Amino acid sequence: MLLVDDDAALRSAWRRLLKGVGFEVLEAPDAAVARQLFKAHPVHLVLLDLMLPPEQTPEAGAALLGEFLSARPDAKVVVVSGTGEASLALSLVQRGAYDFFSKPADPEHLLAVLGRAQARMALESRVRELEQSLAAREDQLLGQAPSFLEAKQLAARAAVTDIPILLTGASGSGKEVFARFVHAHSRRADKPFVTLNCGAISPQLLESTLFGHKKGAFTGATADSKGLFAEAHGGTLFLDEIGDLQLDLQVKLLRATESGEVLPVGASRPVQVDVRLVSATHQPLPEQVANKHFREDLYWRLRGIEVALPRLAERPGDVVLLAQHFLNTARSLVPHSVTPALSPATVRCLESYDWPGNLRELRHEMQRALVLSGGRGEIQPEDLSPALRAKAPTEGTDRAALTLEEKIERLEREELTRALAECEGNRSHAAEKLGLSRQGLLNKMARYGLR
The missing domain is CATH 3.40.50.2300 (Response regulator)
Structure with a gap:
């Protein structure tokens, strides 16, 4: 120094x-x-x-x-x-x-x-x-909750095969990150990873976007286009929001997945492609199949292995870890900013909220909090959006009603949670930070149900 x-x-x-x-x-x-x-x-x-x-x-x-x-x-x-x-x-x-x-x-x-x-x-x-x-690998998956680790393990085991994978889960739960994880752990990792949101393109353009087209096939087709299947040849094609795909395109997608061939719009001969297909949806596809909005044969074709991603609210202990991670990555968006810590009161707010927008909402919330904190060393509840503050446990009457032992237990749990988050879940480092033995920390974690 x-x-x-x-x-x-x-x-x-x-x-x-x-x-x-x-x-x-x-x-x-x-x-x-x-x-x-x-x-x-x-x-x-x-x-x-x-x-x-x-x-x-x-x-x-x-x-x-x-x-x-x-x-x-x-x-x-x-x-x-x-x-x-x-x-x-x-x-x-x-x-x-x-x-x-x-x-x-x-x-x-x-x-x-x-x-x-x-x-x-x-x-x-x-x-x-x-x-x-x-930055070097886009397959980074952060989290320690059992439901998250179970999904990650299943995705890792499926990645080494060429079986189609269907990722299901609420919007914002990290399906594209999982798809990149699958690609990075597959034998195709050095080949293209191509993505398409099926709900973001009009049905009129979706067929040519997927399968390509020949020059003059329709108005505006001034040149040949390979299509995303051909661009992903040898690699992985990730089709997000597959439940939004029109029925007529579902037939053509089924044919492509079964034969390994695509027919560009306006072409007379199919093109051979070698593509690993990963699909994702937040919609309940079995219900869509029952309502005749999604083909049953395509559903079973895409659902070689289904990986269900948990909502953020179903990942106990991960919210604080991910919040600190998003604060760190948000620094590049705010000039001359430092990475603040999360105050104990802020941790209570984050853990009490149900996060309907999942990871996407948490990321935007931390970006907002970093800006509003004004360079302070800690994120305080007033830096959070009103929706989060409204869900925070009350500190007035409820705390006053607690016994001394209950107040001590609440404070101890908050300090354990904060230390584990700051140490990225490393229990040895967290124990040292708190002045505990590693076994002593494990005992307290078990007492308070912390993972």
């Missing part, structure tokens, strides 16, 4: 304190030396006094803060303010500083602030690793 202060005696005292708890400390008496050390060393944590020579004005320290964060956005800068500078220090926190405190600093408070900064850096480092993995 880099210690920036013009008071030599104070730097010496802080250096001894910080080295005593394991920090490697670099010292700078002014902004010029601080710039040199920050550039020459892998500094990730800075303790920065605002009043620096030669200017001896708070603006000098504020300018240095901006330089540090611009050069190394993942660095954590703790601002040290003097009397009368608290409002400026608070504004700097909103602009990216991790935290601030005023002189004279209590040693225990100082170490607590730096300890939290270290923990946040470790968490963000882990998140970056996950995001890099996600």
Whole structure:
């Protein structure tokens, strides 16, 4: 870490304190030396006094803060303010500083602030690793709930075959992510992955979109088109919202899946294709079959293996994990933002809501909360939409009616949930964060029904 202060005696005292708890400390008496050390060393944590020579004005320290964060956005800068500078220090926190405190600093408070900064850096480092993995492979599936893991395991076992897969589940439950997961784990992973939402294209254009067409086959067909089946040759074709497919096209799709041939519109000869078909729908296809809105023979053809995806409300423990993930990925949408944590009150709101929009709704909710938080270190309930706040457990009369033991249990459960989310579900790290043994954490998780 880099210690920036013009008071030599104070730097010496802080250096001894910080080295005593394991920090490697670099010292700078002014902004010029601080710039040199920050550039020459892998500094990730800075303790920065605002009043620096030669200017001896708070603006000098504020300018240095901006330089540090611009050069190394993942660095954590703790601002040290003097009397009368608290409002400026608070504004700097909103602009990216991790935290601030005023002189004279209590040693225990100082170490607590730096300890939290270290923990946040470790968490963000882990998140970056996950995001890099996600960017490199689009098959990342996050979650630990039993219903989710069961669906993931079934999809993984089905992926290595060429059997058609039907993904069912509510809108927003992650069907396309599962389809990409299947493709990435199949023998076709290095071949094209082609997607089509059957409800997003007019029935008049859907046939040529799927099977292709010849030049002049219809008005506007000014050139030959291969169609998505041909584009996906050797790979995977993902047909989303398959329940919206018209009956006449269902016949042609059935023929294509059975024969491995497609007939472009206006063509006289079929084209041979080798495609792995993955379909998805939020509609109850058996009911559509019974109502004669979907062909029974096509239904059984597509339903080689059905993977039913659970709603988010049916995935206990995953909401907080996914919310933190969506906050991390939303940072790219908000310039100069930092990844905030979820306050215990916010966690209660998220876990009490039934999420009718599933993952899609949660992702948009976290993007909104990141913007409204204004750079604060935590997402608070007031950053959430009114629908979520309305579902939050009441903290007034209900809490007052609890016994002391019940209040302690509620607080302990909240802290366990929060630590597990911040540690990405890693129980060893969460136990260390909470000051528990791993077995002690497991015992408490079992007591409160946490997975």
